[in-house]
Amino acid sequence: MTMEQWKQPFFNEKMPACALRDGMLSFCLVDESGEGKAYGGLKYEVFDSAGQPYKGHLNGDGFARVDGHCRGPVVLVFDAEFETKGTFYSTLQAREKYPLPITELQVRAEQTQFSDPTGKRTGLSHSRQNGDQFYQVEVSDFVRHIAHLPPVAPSPHRPQRHALKMMADLSFGPPQPTLFGVVLFPNNHTVLEVRPLRALRPMLSTQDDFCALNLYQLALFASLSYCSFGQVPPEKPQDEVRFPLDPSVGNLFAEQLAGHQEAWRVDPEQTQRFYPLYEEVPYSRRFEILPFDPALYPQNRPELGDQQEHPARSHFFDDEKDGTDTQAFITHHDEVILIAVRGTASAADGLRDANAHQVHFAEGVGKAHDGFYQAYRAVRKFVLRYLDQFHTGQRIVMCGHSLGGAIALLLAEGLRRIPDANYNILLYTYGAPRAADSAFTAGASTLVHHRIVNHNDPVPSVPAPWMNTTAKLWIPGAVTLFSAPTAGGLLFAAGLVRIGGNPYQHHGEQQHFMPIMLPDGTHSSVLWKPGCESIEEAGRNRALQVQGDMPDREGLIRQLVQYKQHFMTASYIPAAWATLRRWQQAVDSNGPLVTQREFDLLDHALATMRKQLQDKRRELTRHRPANDRTYAYHEPLNAEIDRLNSSRERLQTLRWRRLEARDIYGSHAHSVTLQPCLKRWFRHRENQTRTQIASIPPATQSELGRAQPLDIDSIQ
Structure with missing residues (x-):
């Protein structure tokens, strides 16, 4: 189907968005076990083809239905800030340097678990059968600021990015300068399986006494110190940074462990596999590599020149x-x-x-x-x-x-x-x-x-x-x-x-x-x-x-x-x-x-x-020399x-x-x-x-x- 054929039922030459408000759709957020309770009560926003917002809360089973929106696709976002004070998350939100834009969705996803203990997408969720559309999504799909979140895990059931780009090209959707969210299509029930936000963290004992755990784990990190940081670009980044080099310090912490991958390489010429002992933790309790987001952090802006901060400069000497x-x-x-x-x-x-x-x-x-x-x-x-x-x-x-x-x-x-x-x-x-x-x-x-x-x-x-x-x-x-x-x-x-x-x-x-x-x-x-x-x-x-x-x-x-x-x-x-x-x-x-x-x-x-x-x-x-009694x-x-x-x-x-x-x-x-x-x-x-x-x-x-x-x- 061509773009013009797709648009025909909803738009005409005089109107970029259809004004008819008889649209209907529903959606459900589930974890990898197929349950929606982890996301019950979560605040959402839906923007229709005229940019009109529709706000609501998921019910106890993670389900919501939207009626009466302008005919055509909509964009779903979950960008509500986490608001509970006095918690570990609130300390990250309020810290003086690099406060994190933590959302309620992120906190909920950190409390869910993987179906496969390796963290791989299974693709076999029975919740697929409960909807007209099924997507395996990430927290980063629904929120504006994503620099502090892990890289996207491969999946054959990812939402199609071109649908979001298409809506941006047609000049409708949410009024934000950068369009984000997941596109849902009308007259469909869409099941959205959210990847758990869990990370692997190398275990380290904090006690004074010597232990075999630290002997082994810190031997690996001492060897990793010979690697580069692996940031691309290494200096003067403009809008984002990546860490593709394996092994490197940045790749280990920002890519592999943040993405729940069991890394073992700490030396470029290493062939033997020595796996650290990893504990699975909520993502925010991982070993952190600071985010790079010039729009959010003034110290990241490229115009600062030699004074610009970025992860390599903060973590690597x-x-x-x-x-x-x-x-x-x-x-x-x-x-x-x-x-x-x-x-x-x-x-x-x-x-x-x-x-x-x-x-x-x-x-x-x-x-x-x-x-x-x-x-x-x-x-x-x-x-x-x-x-x-x-x-x-x-x-x-x-x-x-x-x-x-x-x-x-x-x-x-x-x-x-x-x-x-x-x-x-x-x-x-x-x-x-x-x-x-x-x-x-x-x-x-x-x-x-x-x-x-x-x-x-x-x-x-x-x-x-x-x-x-x-x-x-x-x-x-x-x-x-x-x-x-x-x-x-x-x-x-x-x-x-x-x-x-x-x-x-x-x-x-x-x-x-x-x-x-x-x-x-x-x-x-x-x-x-x-x-x-x-x-x-x-x-x-x-x-x-x-x-x-x-x-x-x-x-x-x-x-x-x-x-x-x-x-x-x-x-x-x-x-x-x-x-x-x-x-x-x-x-x-x-x-x-x-x-x-x-x-x-x-x-x-x-x-x-x-x-x-x-x-x-x-x-x-x-x-001994003669007469030398104090040799x-x-x-x-x-x-x-x-x-x-x-x-x-x-x-x-x-x-x-x-x-x-x-x-x-x-x-x-x-x-x-x-x-x-x-x-x-x-x-x-x-x-x-x-x-x-x-x-x-x-x-x-x-x-x-x-x-x-x-x-x-x-x-x-």
């Missing part, structure tokens, strides 16, 4: 242009503000020098690595601006890998020290180097920091403690020690001794992945708290032995950061996943955290380390031998330790959303491994070759 090459992202919901710091990933400038100079940590006490401190200062203003706008008492959960972990530590302590801010911070870092001296570590003792170290990751051993506050040098003998280590030796002898100033020192409670081999020949690991430095120094030694001699510091650092045990997708994430599965199985079976065989393997490794320390002490004693190596070596003895005692407790749900899931241990979340997670075959103890998924060859580099000095 990239300091490549200013020299520190620091990158971070931030987002939030009503309980958590999430910050992930990447640090530097570019080796374009190379290592500028061999300096590990320390500078005063102005926001607290002690001294910090100069380059790390500069990066922290660069990102601090960005984070504070976001917190000033959206922090309402949430727990601030931070994470970072490699150098990003060092920067995240300084940022966490800097935020914690702000007077009267009352920021409650929880920090997880992965393979982070030492960021500051012992005075800083003591001053930050109340900061909750869980420091994750892979057994063979050499990066946590740098900067070495002896790299002092003033000298650009290698201490005498250090080059020889590092470039030609004795077989099986530990690189700690110089590392435990300082030359001047306070030594570099790690902060936080160490959680260590100790590798083991299972009876079937696959690899796994045991996560525990050894409480000693030797293991980290051994990781550096092992990396050098594998990679070859490198006497100059620039080559050393380059080797260390490209060692495969430092990678996220090839090392830390698989080990975190295996730990989560191991702990889940231990709780399910009410068994110990380690078997007797595993204990014997770990105990043998620690006994070997202890012997190496003792051998090194005897060697140093033989070469500096003895005291730190003796202290480390004592710490290794304590570590073996800690290991003993693992044989008897029984885990509880709180050890795994933290503050979510007794949440009503936990079981649905686990059911969703276990639907994926990758999470269904049920060996005696979960093995670590082997990395693919492409992932083994992908470095997450730490350029320890190029940011100075």
